[in-house]
Amino acid sequence: MLASTAVDLARVQFATTSIYHFLFVPLTLGLGPIVATMQTVWHRTGDEKWLRLTHFFGTLFLINFAIGVATGLVQEFEIGMNWSIYSRFVGNVFGAPLAIEGLAAFFLESTFLGLWIFGWNRLSPRLHLATLWIAVLGTWLSAYFIIVANSWMQHPVGYKLVNGEAQLTSVWDLFTNPFAIWAYGHVLLAGLTAGASVVFGVACWHLLRNGNREIFTAAAKVALIFLVPVSAVNLWFGSHLGIYTTETQPMKISATEAQWKNCQPCGFSLFQIGGFTKSDQDPSFEIQVPKLLSFLATGSFNGAVEGINPLQAQAAAQYGSGNYTPNPRTVYISMRVMAYLGTLIFMIAVLGAWFYRRGTLDRHRWFLWTAIVNISLPFLAAIGGWMLTEYGRQPWIVYGLLETAKANSPSVSTTWLGISLGMFVLLYVILLAVDLWLMRRYAQRDPLAGPTESEEPVETQPVPVY
Numbered sequence: 001m002l003a004s005t006a007v008d009l010a011r012v013q014f015a016t017t018s019i020y021h022f023l024f025v026p027l028t029l030g031l032g033p034i035v036a037t038m039q040t041v042w043h044r045t046g047d048e049k050w051l052r053l054t055h056f057f058g059t060l061f062l063i064n065f066a067i068g069v070a071t072g073l074v075q076e077f078e079i080g081m082n083w084s085i086y087s088r089f090v091g092n093v094f095g096a097p098l099a100i101e102g103l104a105a106f107f108l109e110s111t112f113l114g115l116w117i118f119g120w121n122r123l124s125p126r127l128h129l130a131t132l133w134i135a136v137l138g139t140w141l142s143a144y145f146i147i148v149a150n151s152w153m154q155h156p157v158g159y160k161l162v163n164g165e166a167q168l169t170s171v172w173d174l175f176t177n178p179f180a181i182w183a184y185g186h187v188l189l190a191g192l193t194a195g196a197s198v199v200f201g202v203a204c205w206h207l208l209r210n211g212n213r214e215i216f217t218a219a220a221k222v223a224l225i226f227l228v229p230v231s232a233v234n235l236w237f238g239s240h241l242g243i244y245t246t247e248t249q250p251m252k253i254s255a256t257e258a259q260w261k262n263c264q265p266c267g268f269s270l271f272q273i274g275g276f277t278k279s280d281q282d283p284s285f286e287i288q289v290p291k292l293l294s295f296l297a298t299g300s301f302n303g304a305v306e307g308i309n310p311l312q313a314q315a316a317a318q319y320g321s322g323n324y325t326p327n328p329r330t331v332y333i334s335m336r337v338m339a340y341l342g343t344l345i346f347m348i349a350v351l352g353a354w355f356y357r358r359g360t361l362d363r364h365r366w367f368l369w370t371a372i373v374n375i376s377l378p379f380l381a382a383i384g385g386w387m388l389t390e391y392g393r394q395p396w397i398v399y400g401l402l403e404t405a406k407a408n409s410p411s412v413s414t415t416w417l418g419i420s421l422g423m424f425v426l427l428y429v430i431l432l433a434v435d436l437w438l439m440r441r442y443a444q445r446d447p448l449a450g451p452t453e454s455e456e457p458v459e460t461q462p463v464p465v466y
Helices: 006-022 025-045 048-082 084-118 125-154 171-175 178-208 213-248 250-257 292-298 308-319 328-357 365-374 377-391 414-443
Strands: 159-162 165-168 268-273 285-289 396-398
Touching: 006 025, 006 048, 006 377, 006 414, 025 048, 025 125, 025 178, 025 213, 025 377, 048 084, 048 178, 048 213, 048 414, 084 125, 084 165, 084 171, 084 396, 125 171, 125 178, 125 396, 178 213, 178 328, 178 365, 178 377, 213 250, 213 292, 213 328, 250 308, 250 328, 268 292, 328 365, 328 377
Parallel strands: none
Antiparallel strands: 159 165, 268 285
């Protein structure tokens, strides 16, 4: 049975909404600056193909943004309704970043995005371009404040406990939390990877179907300019985030490897069978890279990594009897989904750049199909990373301060949680179908069929998403 208690159902419900919402976040963060880059090139060169591409991918950006906003609002209601004890505990800390995100960053992005949508031929070209870049800045700021709030749950800083509740003592410590800075950089790079992968995959789809070669080769070029360095840097960034996580959440790192005992140096398991439970700690089969876990966890090939067993004993001595170990199998798989897919994306990007440089990108049909499939990989990697981040923190909802099992709303019954969960799943399936239908429909359109600034009157100029 997936869930049998109110806590389990509340966790499943919030995990469902969070993962679903996070499918839209990376594309919003990454596609926005790529569209703004296309419009900037058009503004500087006057080349009409860049205007066509701005309209074309701008439509996809707006579809994704609209549905992403709708799904994100649900999370705030769930926190207040299903997790009242947690809300009371963190309210004095979360108030600052969430208020700034809602009242400043979100209004910044939504206001200037509206000006961009309806400002074609009503604003000067330079001012109109500025509205898009400001909207992109708003999405990035919004993401930062959300990451700040989440990172406090991962590594609480700048607080004191007063009558069993966390009180903020240092806004500076909250907004400069090292965990937030590392996590924010990782999320932005993941977003740019997702945006560039979508642009590259859509361009390759049109090249596969003999679409306008000039326009979509240019789109592929822009996508690769983003995708190659960003996917490479993100691998390095994620590795260094792992080093910092070892310092703040050593149990999470040990669980990613199902490392039950202390080791120095420690090998990294590429794949293993068994070894994921306390009663079965030794894998029956394993492919391991010597010393790699030490490097990933500490930055040194000879670094020491504490095992699950001694960390569990330390936690029990500090916090009292209980299980302080996340499910190693889930964390192990989540980490490898993220890392392996991130590496695969980088390899596809490098190969695409090689074909583009040789002028043979549109001749390799197998690779064009690979690029289309690659559209899904950043989102699957993001889900794996989010599962690793959140599930690897368990049993804590606020690390070291509040356990998940003690944070839910005691007055919300399993019946109502089950009913609302079913309704959300049904709604999200419908929304996902609508989103995929809209994205596919507009991604298949010929950019030459859309209006340009010089061909149509002012009333038809906004990007045709609404």
